[in-house]
Amino acid sequence: MSSIQTLGVVGAGQMGNGIAQVAAGIGLQVIMVDLNLEACAKGKATIEKSLSRFVRKEKMTQAQADEVAARVTTSSELKALAAADFVVEAIVENEAIKRDLFEKLDAICRPDVILASNTSSISITRIAAATKRPEQVVGMHFMNPVPIMKLVEIIRGIATSDATFETTCELAERLGKVISGSKDYPGFIVNRILMPMINEAFYVLYEGIGTAEDIDSGMKYGTNQPMGPLTLADFIGLDTCLAIMRVLHDGLGDTKYRPCPLLVQYVDAGWYGRKSGRGVYNYAEG
Numbered sequence: 339m340s341s342i343q344t345l346g347v348v349g350a351g352q353m354g355n356g357i358a359q360v361a362a363g364i365g366l367q368v369i370m371v372d373l374n375l376e377a378c379a380k381g382k383a384t385i386e387k388s389l390s391r392f393v394r395k396e397k398m399t400q401a402q403a404d405e406v407a408a409r410v411t412t413s414s415e416l417k418a419l420a421a422a423d424f425v426v427e428a429i430v431e432n433e434a435i436k437r438d439l440f441e442k443l444d445a446i447c448r449p450d451v452i453l454a455s456n457t458s459s460i461s462i463t464r465i466a467a468a469t470k471r472p473e474q475v476v477g478m479h480f481m482n483p484v485p486i487m488k489l490v491e492i493i494r495g496i497a498t499s500d501a502t503f504e505t506t507c508e509l510a511e512r513l514g515k516v517i518s519g520s521k522d523y524p525g526f527i528v529n530r531i532l533m534p535m536i537n538e539a540f541y542v543l544y545e546g547i548g549t550a551e552d553i554d555s556g557m558k559y560g561t562n563q564p565m566g567p568l569t570l571a572d573f574i575g576l577d578t579c580l581a582i583m584r585v586l587h588d589g590l591g592d593t594k595y596r597p598c599p600l601l602v603q604y605v606d607a608g609w610y611g612r613k614s615g616r617g618v619y620n621y622a623e624g
Contacts, residue, residue, distance in 0.1 A: 342509060343367060346422030346447075350374075350381025350412065352613070353456055354428035356484025359385045360513050362409040363485075370412050370421055378412035379449065385410060388485055418471060420446055424509060426478055428456040431581045436460060437468040444469035452502050454478035458578070460530050460586040462495035462522045464539050472497035476506045479526065480515075482574065490515040524589030533582045536574075538565035540598035543618070550618050568618040571601075572611035576618075580605045 345361045347354050352373035358370045358381070372378045389403035395432060398406075419425055425447055427439060435457060443453050450536020452474045455465055458537075466475035475491025490510045494503050503519075510517050513551065520526040537552050548556070563570075571579050580602060586595040604610075611617030 342423045342505075344369065344421055344423050345373065346419040346556075347428060348375045348416070348423035348425065348443070349421070349428035349456075351428065352384075353484060354478060354480060355381035355384045356388075356478055356482065357428055357456070358410050359388055359406070359485050362406045364513060366409065366571035368410045369418050369581055370410055371416055371418055372412070373414055373416075374437055375414045378414060382407070382410060382412055401495065415440055420448070422447060422451060424452050424454070424505075426454045426456055428480075431458060431461045431578055433464065433513075436465050440465050440475065441468045444471060450474075452476060452505060454506060456480055459525045459582040461524070461589075463497065466495045466497055466512065470556055472577075473499040474502050476502050476511070477520070477522070477526070478484070478506055479528070481528075488514075488516045489495050489518055489526055489528070491518045491520050491526050493520045493522055493526050524559065525586050529582050530586070533579060533586060536567045536571045537580055537583055537598050537601065539571070540601045543568065544598055544600035572621075575611050576601060577605050577610045577615055 344367040346369060347358045347370045350370050350548050354370060358368045362368045362383060370378065370381060389406055392398045393403050394477065425443060427436065429439060431433065436457065440453060447453065448473070452471065454476050455481055457477060458479055462475060462477040466472035470473055472495065475495055476498050477491065479491035479493065481487035481489045492506050492510060494501065507517055518527055542548060542553055543550055550568050552562050554568050554607055557563055558566045582593060582595040588596065608614060609616045612621055615622040
């Protein structure tokens, strides 16, 4: 475990920069790679902004925040990950793109390096099959926002070795996370339960049973959730919610996982939630 000193993170978006921040926060060197240079810069700026909030809340000093930020380097070239001791992928939730990436990482990274995917629903077994090291491929599903949320789902593909699973659990604990282990089935544990609830909330909205505000208030105050399911969907990204529902529907073949037509329509319209300025709610207007 002590051999993991440099963490590679692929993807500088919301999840990737969060993982990078947490890793740098415990003293790891981080190489954050995104093929888009602008995304790299934006990801690094997001980390600095997040750290500044911790400074304002007096959870760390400015000097400590500067040290954490300095441990994160960025690159637009995957070959930079040749120096990593452990790699976490946090790119778009698309199986074909992930498989292609893992095939490339397999060729770039040292033979002893574990390759982890932050996928929220896609088969680890199929991702691992794109590599020559399937026993060293594992799911490491962080929750959003990564610096705040405590849980990490760790998913074993059919070929994932005990050593890989144990090393990944040790890293997660070192990052200050609580572990939930899952077998490699569509949606794993969290999204197998969460996404059908969100999808059902869309059906309630679609059928006109209540307004978005009514639905969110009912679930927030009636079931003691921190936010309503539609607000949460906007936060996660409606495109991500739809992608996960399609994985559940295709992988399990049960009509109860059929994506709500309204969710599909919102995504078709480009209404992805907070990140696009419009989802169930209109964030462009505050």
